[in-house]
Amino acid sequence: MLRRFALSAAAVAAISTTALAADLPIRAPAPAPVFVPPPAFSWAGIYIGVTAGYARGYHHYDDLQGAFLGYPGFADSRSDGFAFGGTLGVNFQTGSLVYGLETDINWLTNSATYVDPNGAINNFFPSETADLNYLGTLRGRLGLAVDRTLVYFTAGLAYAGVQDTVQYNSFRFSTWNTPYYNVDTTRVGWVVGTGVEYALAPNWTVKGEALYADLGTTEANWASPGSQAFPANANYNLRLDTTAALIRGGVNYKLDWLAPAPPIARY
Secondary structure: OHHHHHHHHHHHHHHHHHHHHHHOOOOOOOOOOOOOOOOOOOOOEEEEEEEEEEEEEEEEEEEOOOOOOOOOEEEEEEEEEEEEEEEEEEEEEEOOEEEEEEEEEEEEEEEEEEEOOOHHHOOEEEEEEEEEEEEEEEEEEEEEEEOOEEEEEEEEEEEEEEEEEEEEEEOOOOOOOOOEEEEEEEEEEEEEEEEEEEEEEOOEEEEEEEEEEEEEEEEEEEEOOOOOOOOOOOEEEEEEEEEEEEEEEEEEEEOOOOOOOOOOOOO
16 A cells, blocks of 8 residues: 555656656757957058068169260169168058058168270279168058058159269370369169068968169269360260169068957857
C-alpha cells in the first residue's frame, strides 16, 4: 500500500513539473557577434616626411659670340650627387582617387667642371663649373589607391639654386681682361614625376619616386675692356640651361588631421 502511494506521488510531481515548465517563457539564444571588417586604409590627411636619393644635373652652355670656346658653339656637362631633404603635403580621398598638394626641398651635392678639349688650338682653355646646390618643388599629386598601395603622378613648379662659374684662361694674351662669369641665381621652372607609396601602419608610409625638372635658361654678359683677343667694349653672351633628374625614397608620417572618423560597429 505504502509503495503504491509513493509511486503515485512521484507521478503527480513529474506531471506538475512538466506543466509548470510549459508555462515558462522561452528565451531565444543570444545572437552571435556581427563581424565588422577593419576599415580600408585612408590616405586623407596632412603628412610630413624625409627623403634621400640620387640627383643628376645636365648643364648646357651656348657660347653665342665665341668668347669662350673661341668660336660660336655649345658645350655640355653632367653632374652627379646626393639629394636629401624634407616634405610637407596634404591628401584628399574620394573612393580610390587620391589627390593633393606636396612641397619639398632637397639639398644637393652636384658639381661638374667642363674644360674645352679644343682649347689648345688657340692656347685658350675655357672652363665652366656648374654647381646645383638645392632643388625645391611645389606639386600637385593625383593617384589611384588600392587599400595600402598608392600609385601617383605629380607635376608642378620647380626652383633651384644654380651657380655657374665660367673662365677663359689664356696662355697667349694677358689674362687680366679675359672673360669671367660667376652667375649664382635661383632658377624657376617646372617638374613632372611619378611614384609609388605604401602604408606600413596607420600613420607611416614609405615611397619611391622619380622627378624631372627643367630649371629654365639664364644669360651671362661680359663687356671686354679691350685686348688683342677681345676688342674694347665688345659684349659677349653665354646662355646657360640646366635640367635635373632625381630618384629618391622617402618616409612619411601621416597626421590624423582631415582624416575621416573610423566607422562605428552596429548590431
